[in-house]
Amino acid sequence: MTNRLIERDITAAPGDATLKQLSTKHRSLWLDVWNQFRNHTGALIGVAVLAVIVIAVVLGPSIHDIDAQRLDPRIANEGPSLEHPFGTDNLGRDLLAQVLAGGRVSLAVGVVAMLISLVVGTLIGVLAGFSRMLDGPLMRLTDLFLALPLLPLLLVIILLFRDALRTALGPEAGIFLLMVFVIGITSWMQTARIVRGDVLSIKEQEFVTAARSIGTRKRRVITRHILPNVMSPIMVSATLGVANAIITESALSFLGLGFPPDFPTWGRLLFDGTNFMTLTPERVIWPGLAISLTVLSVNYIGDGLRDALDPRLRGR
Amino acid sequence: MFRYIVRRLLFAIPTLIAISFIVFAILDLAPNDPTGNLPLTIPPEVREQIRESLGLGEPFHIRYVKWAEQFFINEPLNILEETTGLKIGDSENRLRVRSWATRSPVVDLIVQRLPQTLWVVGLSYLVGILIAVPIGIISAYRQYSLFDQIGTFVSMVGFSVPTFFTGLLAIVVFSVNLDWLPSIYDTTLKVTNWSTFMQQVRQMFMPVMVLALFNAAQLSRFMRSSMLDNLNLDYVRTARAKGMGERAVLLIHVLRNSLIPVVTLIALGIPTIFSGAIITEQIFRVNGIGQLLIIAIQGADIPLVQTLTFIFAVLIVLFNLLADVAYGVLDPRVRYD
Numbered sequence: 001m002t003n004r005l006i007e008r009d010i011t012a013a014p015g016d017a018t019l020k021q022l023s024t025k026h027r028s029l030w031l032d033v034w035n036q037f038r039n040h041t042g043a044l045i046g047v048a049v050l051a052v053i054v055i056a057v058v059l060g061p062s063i064h065d066i067d068a069q070r071l072d073p074r075i076a077n078e079g080p081s082l083e084h085p086f087g088t089d090n091l092g093r094d095l096l097a098q099v100l101a102g103g104r105v106s107l108a109v110g111v112v113a114m115l116i117s118l119v120v121g122t123l124i125g126v127l128a129g130f131s132r133m134l135d136g137p138l139m140r141l142t143d144l145f146l147a148l149p150l151l152p153l154l155l156v157i158i159l160l161f162r163d164a165l166r167t168a169l170g171p172e173a174g175i176f177l178l179m180v181f182v183i184g185i186t187s188w189m190q191t192a193r194i195v196r197g198d199v200l201s202i203k204e205q206e207f208v209t210a211a212r213s214i215g216t217r218k219r220r221v222i223t224r225h226i227l228p229n230v231m232s233p234i235m236v237s238a239t240l241g242v243a244n245a246i247i248t249e250s251a252l253s254f255l256g257l258g259f260p261p262d263f264p265t266w267g268r269l270l271f272d273g274t275n276f277m278t279l280t281p282e283r284v285i286w287p288g289l290a291i292s293l294t295v296l297s298v299n300y301i302g303d304g305l306r307d308a309l310d311p312r313l314r315g316r
Numbered sequence: 317m318f319r320y321i322v323r324r325l326l327f328a329i330p331t332l333i334a335i336s337f338i339v340f341a342i343l344d345l346a347p348n349d350p351t352g353n354l355p356l357t358i359p360p361e362v363r364e365q366i367r368e369s370l371g372l373g374e375p376f377h378i379r380y381v382k383w384a385e386q387f388f389i390n391e392p393l394n395i396l397e398e399t400t401g402l403k404i405g406d407s408e409n410r411l412r413v414r415s416w417a418t419r420s421p422v423v424d425l426i427v428q429r430l431p432q433t434l435w436v437v438g439l440s441y442l443v444g445i446l447i448a449v450p451i452g453i454i455s456a457y458r459q460y461s462l463f464d465q466i467g468t469f470v471s472m473v474g475f476s477v478p479t480f481f482t483g484l485l486a487i488v489v490f491s492v493n494l495d496w497l498p499s500i501y502d503t504t505l506k507v508t509n510w511s512t513f514m515q516q517v518r519q520m521f522m523p524v525m526v527l528a529l530f531n532a533a534q535l536s537r538f539m540r541s542s543m544l545d546n547l548n549l550d551y552v553r554t555a556r557a558k559g560m561g562e563r564a565v566l567l568i569h570v571l572r573n574s575l576i577p578v579v580t581l582i583a584l585g586i587p588t589i590f591s592g593a594i595i596t597e598q599i600f601r602v603n604g605i606g607q608l609l610i611i612a613i614q615g616a617d618i619p620l621v622q623t624l625t626f627i628f629a630v631l632i633v634l635f636n637l638l639a640d641v642a643y644g645v646l647d648p649r650v651r652y653d
Contacts, residue, residue: 042469147331147636148338149628151591155613156342156621247478251595254480255610267480274484281488288481296476303472 036308043304046297053294057103068097069262086286090276098269099286106265107294109179109249114241116184118191122234125195130203130222139196146189151251157182158257172263179258183245191237198230232309239302243295250291266291317644324640328633335629336387340380343618386413387623391423417617426605426624432501433604437593440524444531445582451532452539452578456547457566467536474533479592483526483599490522497522501602523600531589538581542574576647583639587632 037043061068066084071091080087086095128138158178165174202208203226211225250267252258259265261272266287273283358366390412412421451471455464474482491499498519507513546552547570555565594606601607605624612620 042472143636144331144334147335147629147632149587149591149625149632151594152609152613152621152625152628153339153342155610156339156625159613159616160342160345243476250478251480254478254595255598257613270480270484277484277488278492281492284481284484284488288477288484292473292477292481295478296472299472299476303468 033308037304040304040307042300043308046300046304049293049297050301053103053290053297054107057100057107060100061097064094064096064100066094066097068093068101068264070094080282087280087282089272089280089283095269095283095286098264099266099290102264102266102269102287103290103294105176105259105263106246106249106267106291109176109183109265110242110246110294110298112180113183113187113245113249114238116180117188117241117245118234118238120185121188121191121237122195122230124188125192126199126222126226126230128192129196129199130218130226135196138192142189142192145186148186150186154182154186154248154252155255155257158252162257171260175259175263179249179252183248187241187244187248191234191241194233194237195230198233199226202226202229232306235309236302236306239298239305243298243302246291246295246298317641320644321637321641324637328637331633332626332630335633336384336626337380339622339625339629340383341376343622344376344379382411383413383619383622386411387626394423413619413623415612415617415620417612417615417620422620422623425608425620426627429603429605429608432602433590433593433597433606436520436523436596436602436604437527437589439520440527441531441582441586441589443524443528444535447528447532448535449539449578451536453543453566453571455536455540456543456574459544464540468540471533471536474529475537478595479526479530480595480599482529483522483596486522486526487599499600501600523596523602526599527589527592527596530592531585534585535578535582539574539578542577543570546570546574576643579646580639580643583635583642586635587628590628590631 064085071093072088084094084096086099088094089098124138124142128135128142161178162175165178168174169177203221208221208225211221216224246266249258249265250270253265253267254271256271259268261268264272269287270284270291273280273287277284394412413423414420415422415425418425451467455467458464487499490497496518499522501519501523505512505516505519507516552565552570555569556562560569590606593604594609596602597604597606598610605627609621609624611617612624
């Protein structure tokens, strides 16, 4: 109560020195989390590296404005130069421009696929954990999905539907939607299981019983009391989901069944570079390094978040 | 426990039937024509006959039941005959799942390819576990120490860098620049004496190590976090309060308890590394079942893809079951009945 009064006073008179002092004592959950996160050096470096990669990929093409698809056989297979910092490929395309363009697609695939799998996973996890009637069927569905051999199935699905979707939705949107959809729809199971487990234990705790006993509606119990408490595993699996989606996309492209060569991603560039590995190893190294650094920094952020969001570890 | 296993086995049957149906249905929706790669000079009537001979004239459900009969009844009978030497029924005329590309039975193709995969995958998993467990223990016990920082960093790198990049890097460094190891797996090599044995070791070294480091990275993370979960628990404090030595607390109390989820994860991870081997086999040109799958997919060899994908599914279901049973056996707190 006093806390709330003080906060109100701060907003009324922000310049007052004594109140400012008092306000530093106010601690919110997210401030605590941030304080713990700050102590995780790896996670901070991860945030920095990821920020650099994202900025480079988003703003890079407007600074390094060579068209990624411009062919120039006269400068094929060149090493790094001032004009082409990463060198050129066997058709004379600029490698830096290709890596930047590929990164946009790879990152977009990672984020969108993660969002799909997160929404599906959280929904199924909460429903299964909260409703005893749905628990059985939903968990059997999860088991069924976990038993599917994902990589072979993904390869098969992409092989079969790639051309159909490319003609239906256009070459770029078609393959993008297909990849995002199949990756998202095949990676929600872990999130669902973790969320279900947490919901099962949280819904038996006293504060949920208290909320129910004063007549809180079920939907409100879920959104107000249960979801905030499962936010930490959801956030951790979100970060790991991005990394997982990027890896899956690259693996599919690496096997030649992902994005087409005229719409490259990092995985596709790696696949195309494999045959020229002895001649121009940088064609393998740069896209591979981009994938690895992105996934590494995302994983570090996830690790830092996990430590920061776990109240048992906080403050150690 | 026994009742639980029986119940799980009974549940595995509808799961596998559902999966086989899903796999079959997805492949049947294929818009690509298996005769599409044949020369254009073949007249349409002949093309239709070829389609008939491939069994494509029948409606979907009949083809599914036929495939299921061939896979679930005829192939096991064949294996039984070959191992026991018995003759069961009309074995010459028994229909088998045949590859469209080679016209030989799919199971024979898989049996030819399986040893290479098992050697590479099995060894790499074993090496991975041997690396991972000690690293996980020390990392957790000395959390945030220098060893933990380095171990965590290395395993994060190993876990994040995909095998198709580490594999290619290893080839660039060890095969192209240093010329120590062969980059392509020689599948015709027969181990007869010491020098061919060494050759086999050298050609297996890179694929095994690339996969092993990847597995070790993942497992050591799990090992570490499982140890950390246990290290903060009350029973550890009790053990220390009783005056037990740190070694006993760590290696007897904490390690045993933290190995329970790790053993489960090891069992759960076996099928996924088979699919991880698809990529590794592709990089190093190992002629295992992963490479067979890629060839089959590229050649639209539907029966082969169906059977291989389904075998991957069987592996997953089997090892899931094993993991759950192991969990029940190892952890007395888990009671299934």
